[in-house]
Amino acid sequence: MAREERRVKVKIDNVRKVFDTRNGEMIALNGVNLDIMENEFICVVGPSGCGKSTLLNIIAGLSEPSSGKVICDGKEVVGTGTERGVVFQQYALFPWLTVKKNVMFGLKLKGMKDNEAEAIAMKYIKMVQLEDFVNHYPKELSGGMKQRVAIARAYAVNPSILLMDEPFGALDAQTRTQLQTELLDTWEKEQKTCFFITHDVDEAIILAQKVIIMSARPGRIKEIVDINIPYPRTQETKMIPEFLELKNHIWSQVYQEYLEVRK
C-alpha cells in the first residue's frame, strides 16, 4: 500500500492558535501543517504544553483556530461533527447512564430507534468485551473498563476518524498494553483513521504508522517519523532493534523539547 495513492482525510493548513491569558498572549500553535491520510494511524508526542490537545480540539471542532484551517473530507471544519469521534483521557462517560445507554447516546441523538441503537451498541460493547457489564453504571467499572466503554461509544456513531487525547494516560501499565493491543486489532478490522495523542514514546511507536514530534512554545511540528515496522505488532515488537532505534531517536527529540520547556 503505497501512501501516495491514499486520500488525504484531514488537512491541517497553517493552523495558529493564540490564547489570551492574564500574562498576555500565549501562542499555543503556530504554523502547523499536516496531512492525515485515510486509514492512517498517527501518534503525536511532545512535552506537556506543546499544544497537542489544542490541535486535537481544533480538529474535533471543539475549539477554533485563530488563523488557518482544518479541512476534513474536502470540507472546512466548523464545529463538531459525528464523522470525527473523540476519546478523552478522563473517559467522560455519563455517570447517570448504564454502559449500554452510554454507548447508545450518540445513536439516539441521530434519531435512531431504540432496538436499532441497541443492536449497534451491543456490537461495539462485544468488541470491547464488556458484554457482561451492559447494565452497570460507570462508577462500578475500573478505569480500563471505563475507557473501553468510551471507545465503544466513539465507534458506535461510526466516525471516519477517531481522535484520542491520551486515552490510556490514566491507566496502569498492564491495562495500558492490553488496551493498546485491542485498539490495534480494532483499527485493523474497522479501518478508521486514528489521531492519537500520547506522552509515552513506546506507546506511540507500537501503535502508529507515523509519529509526529511536536515542539513547545510555540507548538509546532518538529519532525515526522515513519514507523515501518509491520503489523500486527505485539509486546515482543518492543525488543527488536528497529523499535529500539526509533525509540532512542524519538525519545531524545522529545527530551530536548522537554528541556526547552523547563528553561
Next chain:
Amino acid sequence: MNKKKKGSSIPKWAWLLISFATAMCLWYLLSINPKTARSFPNLVETIKAISTMMERGVFWSDISSSLISVAAGFAIGFILSLPTAVLMAWYAPVRNIIEPWIQFIRNIPPLAYVPLVVISAGVGRRPQIIVITIATFLIMTVTIYQGVINVDETLIKAARVLGATDKDIFLKVIAPATLPFIITAVRLGSSTALTTLIAAESTGAIAGLGMRIRSLNNSFETPPMLLYIIIIGIIGMIFEKFVKFLERRFTGWQEKRDV
C-alpha cells in the same frame, strides 16, 4: 461501599430502638427535675394534650394550615428557583445582577422582614406563603446554580462530539448532571420552609403550628406546646425520608456518598 463499621453486628432497627429509649429516659429525667419540669411535662401529659387540642377543634386545622403554607411556599419557591438558577449559570449579566442580592437577602433572618410583608400582603395565608417562598427560593436558587456551573466540561464536550445540539446538551447532560444538586436543594428548601414557618405564622395567622405555640405561650400551657414542637420535628423527618427516597430512586448512579 464500606459497610464494615464498628457495631455492625447490631441491626439498624435495634439501634433505632436504643436511641429512642435513651431519648425517652432523658425526657423522663427532665420531667422529674424541678428546674426543667415546667418546660418538659412528661410523656403521658404530652400525649394527653392531643385530645385537649382536638377538643378545642384546632389540632387538625393547625397541622393542615401549616402544611398548606409550607407546601405552597415551597412549590412556588422551587418553580421560580429552577429557571433563575439556570439563567444565572448561563448568562453572565443575569448572574452579575442577581447574585449579590440573593447572597444579601439570604443572610437576613425571615423573622426580620415578616412585618414588612404583612403590611403589604395583609394577614392570613398570603404573607405566610410569600415569606416561605422567599426563603426557599433563595436557598434553592443558590444550590441549583452551584449544580449547573459544576457540570463537568468534558461531559459537555463528549456530548457535542457525539452530535448533541444545545437543546440536547441541556436536556441530556446538564439536567441529569444537576439532578443531585436539585435534590439537595429540595432537602434544604423543605427544611427551610419548615423553620421559616414559625416566622411566617408569627403575625396574624389564625391557625398553624407556629402560631399556636406562640399563643399557648401566653397561657403557659406547656404540654400542648411540647406536643406541637414534636409534631414539627416529625413533619421534618417525613420530608427528609421523602428526599432520601428521591435520592435513592434518581441519583443512585452517583460516585461515593454513604450517609
